[in-house]
Amino acid sequence: MKNASPVIPPGSVLGILGGGQLGRMFCMEARRMGYRTLVWTGGLEAPAIVVADESIDAPFDSPEALETFVTKAAVATVEFENIPRETLEAVAARIQLHPSPNAVAICQHREREKAFLKANGIPCAPFAVVASAEELAAAIQQIGTPAVLKTAAFGYDGKGQLKLEGGEDPAEVWTSFATERAVLEAFIPFEMELSVMVARSADGSMAVYDPAENRHRHHILDLSIVPGRVSPAVAAEAKVIACEVAEALDYRGIMGVEFFYLSNGSLLVNEMAPRPHNSGHHTLDACATSQFEQQVRVICGLPAGSTRLLSPVVMLNLLGDMWPGETEPPDWTPLFADSSAFLHLYGKRRAMGRRKMGHANFLGSDTDEALRRAQSIKTALLRHG
Structure with missing residues (x-):
C-alpha cells in the first residue's frame, strides 16, 4: 500500500485534459461538490466549456496553454485517452496527473495494451503485432481466421478495424489498411x-x-x-x-x-x-x-x-x-x-x-x-x- 497524497479540498481547481461529454459530466459533478474546473480543449469541439469555470481553447502542443493549465490547476485528469504522451508527461512533471501518463499511454495504444495484458497474465484474445505484409501473412498463419486486424493506435467505436475471413491477399490487405503497425487478433465468437x-x-x-x-x-x-x-x-x-x-x-x-x-x-x-x-x-x-x-x-x-x-x-x-x-x-x-x-x-x-x-x-x-x-x-x- 502507498501513502495517500494530501487531500485536495473543495474550492480547488481541477484540470481536465479534453472537453467532450465525459469532461462535461465531470465538471457538473465537480461543481456540485464545490470544486472549480479548468478544461483544456486541445482545440477540439468542447461541450464541457459551457459548464466549466474556465477553459483553454488551444492545441495540446501549445507551451502557453500548458503553462496556464499547470499554474491554475491543483490536480489534473483526462477525459479521453488520445492525448499526446508528451503533453501528459509535461503536465505530470508540474502537477499531479491521475491516471499517470504511463497508464494512459498503455490504454491508448492497442499494441502496448495487448502486450501489457499478456505480460501480466490477464486473459485476452490471441494476437500478433504486425508491421508489414510479410508479418501479416505470418500472423494469419499463427492466429488463423477469422481474425480482426486493428490499427495499433487511436481506434474506438469500431474504427481502425478490418475483419479477415480467410483467403485475403495479405499484401493487398496491408496496402489498403495504410498503417505502420497493427495488431491481428483472433476473432472471438463471444456470448x-x-x-x-x-x-x-x-x-x-x-x-x-x-x-x-x-x-x-x-x-x-x-x-x-x-x-x-x-x-x-x-x-x-x-x-x-x-x-x-x-x-x-x-x-x-x-x-x-x-x-x-x-x-x-x-x-x-x-x-x-x-x-x-x-x-x-x-x-x-x-x-x-x-x-x-x-x-x-x-x-x-x-x-x-x-x-x-x-x-x-x-x-x-x-x-x-x-x-x-x-x-x-x-x-x-x-x-x-x-x-x-x-x-x-x-x-x-x-x-x-x-x-x-x-x-x-x-x-x-x-x-x-x-x-x-x-x-x-x-x-x-x-x-x-
Missing part, C-alpha cells in the same frame, strides 16, 4: 460483452461497480443493462480481473475494463479505458456514487464512494441518427412521460450520423422491464430521426 468500472485510490484500495451487459449498434454502444445478466460467479470474476488490471497499471482514478464473455463461461479482456466510460453512465442515476463523482474523489485523495446499485437500469445511447435534422432535436415528450427515465444531453451543436449526442437511463423493477421501456423509446426516436 456478450461485459464491462466493469473500477476506481483505484492512491493507497491501492478499490471500489468496483457491478458489471454492465453491453449491446452495440453499428459498432457503437447502444444499450447497457445493469446488472449484467450473468451468474454471480461470472460477475465476481469480472470484478476480480478488473481490479487486477488496475493493480498492474498502478492506476489512480476511474477506469473501464471491457470483457468478452464466452459460451464456456470464461472471460477475456478486450479493451481498457483510462477514464469514465460510456457503459458507466447509468451510475449517474442508478448508483450511490456516479463514476464522475468517483473520479473527482479519487484524484483529490478523498475516500471512494459507495458503488451500490440502487435500482436495475438500462442506459440507452442517443446517437445523431435519432435527430430529425442536424440542429433539430427529437421530441422528448415520450421520454419525459416515463417518470423513471432520465435524459442527459451533451450540448453538441450538430447531430451527425452516429455521433453520441446524449444518453437516457431507465430505472426499473427489473432489467427486463427497464429494457422494454428503453427499446420502446429507441424505436420511436429512430422512426422520426
Whole structure:
C-alpha cells in the first residue's frame, strides 16, 4: 500500500485534459461538490466549456496553454485517452496527473495494451503485432481466421478495424489498411460483452461497480443493462480481473475494463479505458456514487464512494441518427412521460450520423422491464430521426 497524497479540498481547481461529454459530466459533478474546473480543449469541439469555470481553447502542443493549465490547476485528469504522451508527461512533471501518463499511454495504444495484458497474465484474445505484409501473412498463419486486424493506435467505436475471413491477399490487405503497425487478433465468437468500472485510490484500495451487459449498434454502444445478466460467479470474476488490471497499471482514478464473455463461461479482456466510460453512465442515476463523482474523489485523495446499485437500469445511447435534422432535436415528450427515465444531453451543436449526442437511463423493477421501456423509446426516436 502507498501513502495517500494530501487531500485536495473543495474550492480547488481541477484540470481536465479534453472537453467532450465525459469532461462535461465531470465538471457538473465537480461543481456540485464545490470544486472549480479548468478544461483544456486541445482545440477540439468542447461541450464541457459551457459548464466549466474556465477553459483553454488551444492545441495540446501549445507551451502557453500548458503553462496556464499547470499554474491554475491543483490536480489534473483526462477525459479521453488520445492525448499526446508528451503533453501528459509535461503536465505530470508540474502537477499531479491521475491516471499517470504511463497508464494512459498503455490504454491508448492497442499494441502496448495487448502486450501489457499478456505480460501480466490477464486473459485476452490471441494476437500478433504486425508491421508489414510479410508479418501479416505470418500472423494469419499463427492466429488463423477469422481474425480482426486493428490499427495499433487511436481506434474506438469500431474504427481502425478490418475483419479477415480467410483467403485475403495479405499484401493487398496491408496496402489498403495504410498503417505502420497493427495488431491481428483472433476473432472471438463471444456470448456478450461485459464491462466493469473500477476506481483505484492512491493507497491501492478499490471500489468496483457491478458489471454492465453491453449491446452495440453499428459498432457503437447502444444499450447497457445493469446488472449484467450473468451468474454471480461470472460477475465476481469480472470484478476480480478488473481490479487486477488496475493493480498492474498502478492506476489512480476511474477506469473501464471491457470483457468478452464466452459460451464456456470464461472471460477475456478486450479493451481498457483510462477514464469514465460510456457503459458507466447509468451510475449517474442508478448508483450511490456516479463514476464522475468517483473520479473527482479519487484524484483529490478523498475516500471512494459507495458503488451500490440502487435500482436495475438500462442506459440507452442517443446517437445523431435519432435527430430529425442536424440542429433539430427529437421530441422528448415520450421520454419525459416515463417518470423513471432520465435524459442527459451533451450540448453538441450538430447531430451527425452516429455521433453520441446524449444518453437516457431507465430505472426499473427489473432489467427486463427497464429494457422494454428503453427499446420502446429507441424505436420511436429512430422512426422520426
